[in-house]
Amino acid sequence: MASLPSIPGELASADVASGVVRLTVREELYPLDAVFAAAFTFIKDCWVVVDRADAAHWAIALTPKTAGANAELLEQWVGGFANELLACAYRHRLAKDHRATVEAVTAAALAGALGPPSLDELEDFDFSNEAFEDPLGIAMSWEDKYGKKAKAGDAAPAGSTDDDDGGAP
Amino acid sequence: MRLAPLGELATRHAVAFRFRAIGDRVLVTNPEGRWLVLTADEFDAYTRDRVPADSPLHARLAGANFLADHYDLRAAVEMVRARKRFVHHGPNLHMAVVTLRCNETCVYCHASRADMDAVHTDMTREVAEQTVDFIFKTTSPFVTIEFQGGEPLVNFPVVQHLIEYALDKNRAAKKQLEFTMVSNLAMMDDAKLEYLLSKKVQLCTSIDGPAPLHDKQRVLPMASSYDHASRWIKRINDAYAAAGLDPTLYHVEALLTTTRATLPQWKEVVDTYVALGCRALFLRPIDPFGFAAKTGPKLEYPRREYLEFYRRAVDYMIELHGRGTEILERYAAIFLTKILGGVDPNFLDVRWPAGAGLGALAYGYDGRIFTCDEGRMLDAMGDDAFAIGHVATSKYRDVVGHETVRAVTIASNLDATPDCVDCTYQPYCGVPPSHSYKTQGTIFGRMRESALCEVYKGIQDYLFEKLATGDAATRATLERWTTHRPREHFLQDGATGSPGPGTKPVAPRP
Numbered sequence: 002m003a004s005l006p007s008i009p010g011e012l013a014s015a016d017v018a019s020g021v022v023r024l025t026v027r028e029e030l031y032p033l034d035a036v037f038a039a040a041f042t043f044i045k046d047c048w049v050v051v052d053r054a055d056a057a058h059w060a061i062a063l064t065p066k067t068a069g070a071n072a073e074l075l076e077q078w079v080g081g082f083a084n085e086l087l088a089c090a091y092r093h094r095l096a097k098d099h100r101a102t103v104e105a106v107t108a109a110a111l112a113g114a115l116g117p118p119s120l121d122e123l124e125d126f127d128f129s130n131e132a133f134e135d136p137l138g139i140a141m142s143w144e145d146k147y148g149k150k151a152k153a154g155d156a157a158p159a160g161s162t163d164d165d166d167g168g169a170p
Numbered sequence: 171m172r173l174a175p176l177g178e179l180a181t182r183h184a185v186a187f188r189f190r191a192i193g194d195r196v197l198v199t200n201p202e203g204r205w206l207v208l209t210a211d212e213f214d215a216y217t218r219d220r221v222p223a224d225s226p227l228h229a230r231l232a233g234a235n236f237l238a239d240h241y242d243l244r245a246a247v248e249m250v251r252a253r254k255r256f257v258h259h260g261p262n263l264h265m266a267v268v269t270l271r272c273n274e275t276c277v278y279c280h281a282s283r284a285d286m287d288a289v290h291t292d293m294t295r296e297v298a299e300q301t302v303d304f305i306f307k308t309t310s311p312f313v314t315i316e317f318q319g320g321e322p323l324v325n326f327p328v329v330q331h332l333i334e335y336a337l338d339k340n341r342a343a344k345k346q347l348e349f350t351m352v353s354n355l356a357m358m359d360d361a362k363l364e365y366l367l368s369k370k371v372q373l374c375t376s377i378d379g380p381a382p383l384h385d386k387q388r389v390l391p392m393a394s395s396y397d398h399a400s401r402w403i404k405r406i407n408d409a410y411a412a413a414g415l416d417p418t419l420y421h422v423e424a425l426l427t428t429t430r431a432t433l434p435q436w437k438e439v440v441d442t443y444v445a446l447g448c449r450a451l452f453l454r455p456i457d458p459f460g461f462a463a464k465t466g467p468k469l470e471y472p473r474r475e476y477l478e479f480y481r482r483a484v485d486y487m488i489e490l491h492g493r494g495t496e497i498l499e500r501y502a503a504i505f506l507t508k509i510l511g512g513v514d515p516n517f518l519d520v521r522w523p524a525g526a527g528l529g530a531l532a533y534g535y536d537g538r539i540f541t542c543d544e545g546r547m548l549d550a551m552g553d554d555a556f557a558i559g560h561v562a563t564s565k566y567r568d569v570v571g572h573e574t575v576r577a578v579t580i581a582s583n584l585d586a587t588p589d590c591v592d593c594t595y596q597p598y599c600g601v602p603p604s605h606s607y608k609t610q611g612t613i614f615g616r617m618r619e620s621a622l623c624e625v626y627k628g629i630q631d632y633l634f635e636k637l638a639t640g641d642a643a644t645r646a647t648l649e650r651w652t653t654h655r656p657r658e659h660f661l662q663d664g665a666t667g668s669p670g671p672g673t674k675p676v677a678p679r680p
Contacts (some may be wrong), residue, residue: 018626030176036589037588038589038592041588041589041618042589042618043618044618044619045618045619084173084362085174087173088173089592090176090191091173091176091179091181091217092188092592094179094181095181095184095185095186095187096186096591096626098181098182098186099181099184099185099186099238100186102185102186102241102243103186103201105200106201106243106246106247106250107201107250107585108252109243109247109251110247110248110250110254111254111257131673164317
């Protein structure tokens with residue numbers, strides 16, 4: 002592997018004979034999603050491998066699909082990848098910082114697309130009187146749940162927990 | 171386009187915008203599809219959060235909803251809702267293949283036509299009725315039944331029966347019903363035309379360019395297919411005019427299939443369409459379906475050459491338009507309606523989620539149901555991946571909720587598609603999963619390698635270049651191409667209100 006003329010050797014190197022260029026980028030700067038996004042833009046023209054170089058760096062290998070790669074061409078691939086990676090990292094940040102807004106807008110815009118339930122769905126509804134588990138007493142009336150203070154010795158109503166009077170004497 | 175070092179790029183002041191170089195400027199789009207073209211310096215200031223609050227640029231950014239502090243949530247919601255209005259309805263376009271038989275032999279036939287003696291590929295009256303019964307189960311209040319083939323005029327009695335049966339059924343259903351027919355017109359005669367006009371069937375045909383090119387690609391034994399098509403186009407247009415219909419709105423639509431031989435003839439193609447009285451030209455690249463899968467090596471071309479062809483042809487159309495000739499390019503009109511109009515014309519091949527199953531269904535001559543016409547074409551090639559039922563036995567909800575429909579819906583979600591999720595054109599785009607499946611072997615297309623993605627990106631690059639740098643007359647022409655004038659004459663009696671949410675413009679299948 003040889004270094005490329007205008008690119009620091011610790012960032013990229015090229016094997017001109019094999020037509021492959023290898024890059025290493027810092028993980029703290031470039032999240033994996035951004036590396037994948039940038040790498041994806043090269044799949045038409047290159048064979049692409051993304052791997053971990055070490056604990057702090059990603060490694061990317063680009064091998065142009067067409068034969069006859071020279072140092073100049075490989076250097077262009079490196080430059081192109083670097084620019085795309087920067088753009089992808091920025092887009093990644095934008096998407097991450099504004100994800101909640103985008104999701105809120107989309108959800109509000111599409112609300113109602115499902116429409117009201119149809120008769121088919123009504124047919125599937127369980128109209129039986131079978132009891133179901135209700136450990137929190139959600140289906141109970143207020144009176145059943147909180148209404149009458151239990152006399153001493155009475156069993157506490159289902160679902161009630163502590164003394165509703167807040168422990169007053 | 172230049173970006174500052176990552177550490178100097180700000181995000182909190184902005185929205186989740188996307189960006190792309192357009193010449194020496196930068197196009198930015200926001201999630202709801204509003205856009206601005208910025209100079210390099212403006213883009214630099216925006217990305218570094220260095221736009222003075224009292225500057226014109228700040229006003230532009232705020233006005234187009236690009237600033238977090240001024241973000242108009244309600245406006246964003248309304249625009250996304252307008253762009254996705256088609257998800258609120260069920261399938262409205264229903265393509266009925268009434269026969270595979272065809273009298274013409276096209277070098278690229280996408281429909282895998284059958285010979286004229288293959289009568290077993292004719293739809294029967296019984297299947298036609300079952301097809302209509304199934305169509306009217308759609309939850310959509312808008313129904314367009316499109317007759318396709320093969321050549322639908324070959325099985326004209328069943329076309330008539332299907333129309334009569336549908337009209338009868340619609341007396342109770344009261345859908346907003348329309349009929350369209352895609353025909354090469356060579357088997358048209360006076361009686362058929364009189365019937366089709368009386369039933370308000372919208373007619374569409376194929377024109378591949380000047381007569382020599384058209385006849386070479388669309389072979390009609392012992393005759394000129396161009397002569398037949400052009401003669402009937404004129405007859406039909408004259409009939410519309412005689413009925414008092416506005417000829418600028420009511421005329422035969424035609425469609426082009428671009429082959430390698432078409433590319434140098436961009437001017438002749440446009441001139442041919444203008445001479446035939448067509449107001450729209452759809453510069454479609456060749457598809458990989460049907461016979462084209464085999465003849466592709468002779469007909470195909472690099473998509474960059476297609477995009478050169480496209481630019482030359484559309485430049486010429488803009489020039490003609492400026493001189494008073496009404497002609498538009500259909501792809502441009504579709505994208506511009508989204509870009510300038512803020513709504514989606516619901517062209518099923520350029521939307522997301524995809525129209526397959528959700529917006530359209532295709533019905534084979536034998537009653538089998540497919541998510542889309544391309545799915546039916548693939549089936550004819552021996553791959554039934556997009557077959558989702560049969561009109562005689564399937565329940566509507568089982569078809570529309572079929573696992574294949576769900577799969578293509580997920581696969582066509584550009585918010586979850588690599589590359590598309592970051593693409594500046596994401597609000598306006600969409601690639602049919604059937605195309606990715608045929609060309610790449612997966613419904614989850616790899617867009618960087620997709621010929622269709624290359625075409626769509628190239629067209630939108632061209633349009634934004636024109637919008638950014640074109641003169642006032644050019645921009646006015648592009649604005650005018652977004653004008654939608656409903657053809658209410660084609661609505662069946664009893665239908666009320668404005669036409670439906672739009673359909674894929676009738677697409678002739680050779």
